[in-house]
Amino acid sequence: MNHLELIRALPKAELHVHIEGTFEPELMFAIAQRNKVAIPYQSVEEVKQAYNFHNLQSFLDIYYAGANVLIDEQDFYDLAWAYFEKCAEDHVVHSEIFFDPQTHTDRGIAFATVINGLQKACEDAKTKLGITSHLIMCFLRHLSEEAAFETLEQALAYKDQIIAVGLDSSEIGHPPAKFERVFAKAREAGFLVVAHAGEEGPAEYVWEALDLLKVNRIDHGVRSEEDPELMQRLIAEKMPLTVCPLSNLKLCVVENMQQHNIRRLLQQGVHVTVNSDDPSYFGGYMNDNFIAITEALDLSQEELKQLAINSFEASFMSETEKTQWISKIHALA
Ligand code: ADE
Ligand code: ZN
Numbered sequence: 001m002n003h004l005e006l007i008r009a010l011p012k013a014e015l016h017v018h019i020e021g022t023f024e025p026e027l028m029f030a031i032a033q034r035n036k037v038a039i040p041y042q043s044v045e046e047v048k049q050a051y052n053f054h055n056l057q058s059f060l061d062i063y064y065a066g067a068n069v070l071i072d073e074q075d076f077y078d079l080a081w082a083y084f085e086k087c088a089e090d091h092v093v094h095s096e097i098f099f100d101p102q103t104h105t106d107r108g109i110a111f112a113t114v115i116n117g118l119q120k121a122c123e124d125a126k127t128k129l130g131i132t133s134h135l136i137m138c139f140l141r142h143l144s145e146e147a148a149f150e151t152l153e154q155a156l157a158y159k160d161q162i163i164a165v166g167l168d169s170s171e172i173g174h175p176p177a178k179f180e181r182v183f184a185k186a187r188e189a190g191f192l193v194v195a196h197a198g199e200e201g202p203a204e205y206v207w208e209a210l211d212l213l214k215v216n217r218i219d220h221g222v223r224s225e226e227d228p229e230l231m232q233r234l235i236a237e238k239m240p241l242t243v244c245p246l247s248n249l250k251l252c253v254v255e256n257m258q259q260h261n262i263r264r265l266l267q268q269g270v271h272v273t274v275n276s277d278d279p280s281y282f283g284g285y286m287n288d289n290f291i292a293i294t295e296a297l298d299l300s301q302e303e304l305k306q307l308a309i310n311s312f313e314a315s316f317m318s319e320t321e322k323t324q325w326i327s328k329i330h331a332l333a
Contacts, residue, residue, distance in 0.1 A: 001333055006301050007290045009332055011325050013094040013311040014087070014275055014286055016219050016242035018138075018168065019076075019118065020067045020100055021278025022083040031078065032069040039069060051281055056200050056251050057170055059281060067103050076117025084125040084133075086279070090287040093325065096134045096316060097122075098166055101151055102143060111154045119161050134163040134316055136194060139182065141167050141174035148182040156189060163316050164192035166219065167209075171201040176208035183213040192216045192316055194242075199253060203227035210239070217242055217314060222253065224270075225261050235269045240314030244277035245293050246284050257296035266303060273311040305329055 001009065025047035032039045041047045053059040070076060080097070087095055097118070104114050118135060125131040137155050139148040155162055165186045167179055176183075176195055183193055197209040199220035206224050209215045210233070221241035224230045234241070243262050248254050254261075265272045274293065279285045284292065290307070293299060299307075312325045 001301075003294050003299075003301060003304065004291065006304055006332070007287055007294065008091060010304065010308040011091055011093045011328055012286055012290075012308050013096070013273075013315045013317070013325070014092050015096050015217065015240070015273055015311060015314060016098070016244055016275035016277055017083070017095060018063075018098045018100065018278050019080055019083060020070075020103060021063060021282075022086070022280050023066050023070075023079055024082060024280045027078065027082055028066055028069055031075050035069060035071045035075070037069045037071070040065070051250075053251055053281075059251055059278070060170060063278065063281060064103055067100075068107065070104065071109065071113075073113050073117040073120075076114055077121045080118050080121030081124065084121060084129055084131055086285045087125070087131050088129045090285050092131070092286050094132045094312070094315060094317060094321075096136055096163070098136050098138045098168065100138050100140060100168065101154070102140045102147060105151070105154070111158075115158050115161060132317070132321070135161060136164045136166045137162050138166040138168040139179060140169040141178065141196075142170040145178060145182055148179055149185070152182055152186055152189070155191075159190065162191065164194055164216070166193070167195040167197075167213070168219070171196060171199055171205065175201070175205050176213050180212040187214065194219055196220055198223035199248075200251075203230050206230055206234075210237075216240075216316075220244065220248075220253075222248060222261055222265075225265065231268065231270065234271075238271050240271045240273060240310070241265065242275045242314070243272050244275045244282075245289050246279075246282040247277035249292075250282040257292055260293060260297065262293055263297040263299060263303065266306065271310055271314060272307065273314050274307050305332070 025044040122133045194217045195209040196219040198206040217240040219242045312322045
């Protein structure tokens with residue numbers, strides 16, 4: 001088996017994907033038409049041309065605008081279903097999906113509309129595609145602590161359908177400390193917790209996510225490498241980092257893929273995983289991310305397998321399920 005065949009054959013778990021970031025322009029146009037919502041583009045080509053980002057904020061502005069066409073439960077279902085079809089193509093067998101309720105509730109869309117559409121797609125993914133999944137609700141960090149508390153309140157009614165809470169959106173200037181109290185309440189309510197940290201923001205934000213938010217995983221975390229003491233802590237605690245290589249490239253976190261540190265992090269013993277983040281905006285789903293780092297960093301087949309094993313170990317699946325998938329990876333030639 002060559003590297004490409006191995007990438008395709010490996011069962012994989014995705015732990016960092018924003019459902020609003022899987023919105024393909026074709027589907028965006030179809031839903032905009034169905035809902036009679038105007039979008040500022042004439043064609044799918046024009047949309048794609050707008051996807052030229054120079055930092056996180058330049059992407060977020062376009063990402064939030066795209067989400068405006070989502071109105072009905074069916075829209076959220078269609079969005080998630082299209083993503084699960086991509087998972088099936090890439091042999092992603094399990095996905096832990098972020099959603100940003102405030103992007104929708106702030107436009108007058110009911111929390112129930114969002115979660116019911118997503119939940120139905122998750123159920124169909126299990127029965128029709130054999131793909132398991134969990135939903136992770138993210139707080140938008142550019143909004144207030146109070147708004148996050150209100151969102152958490154709404155989520156309590158859907159506790160059984162949401163495994164964890166997360167923190168995303170504009171990182172710099174919105175440190176994890178801003179959400180210490182809301183994360184404490186979420187943990188008390190029984191949610192697992194994750195947070196974006198160390199994507200554009202400094203290693204200090206990763207410390208805060210660990211010490212103040214008490215996260216189970218760090219999303220991105222690639223800037224942790226700038227702080228040797230933090231690296232020791234991540235390695236000692238086997239703290240997972242959900243790394244998103246194509247995202248880092250498209251948002252200019254790295255200048256080119258050869259400079260990406262995922263292989264160095266792996267070799268130093270950090271528990272890194274590969275993920276797609278916002279695949280419709282960044283030019284690729286799970287396997288595209290694997291292929292990009294394999295080509296740029298000359299990853300070995302053992303390293304590819306380790307990355308896939310890490311994805312299951314770092315997931316919120318049961319220990320039994322983890323063991324089953326990992327044994328399938330060991331069984332590959
Ligand atoms: N929301 C969607 N993608 C994101 C990213 N890469 N960082 C922060 N917030 C996001
Ligand atoms: Zn993200």
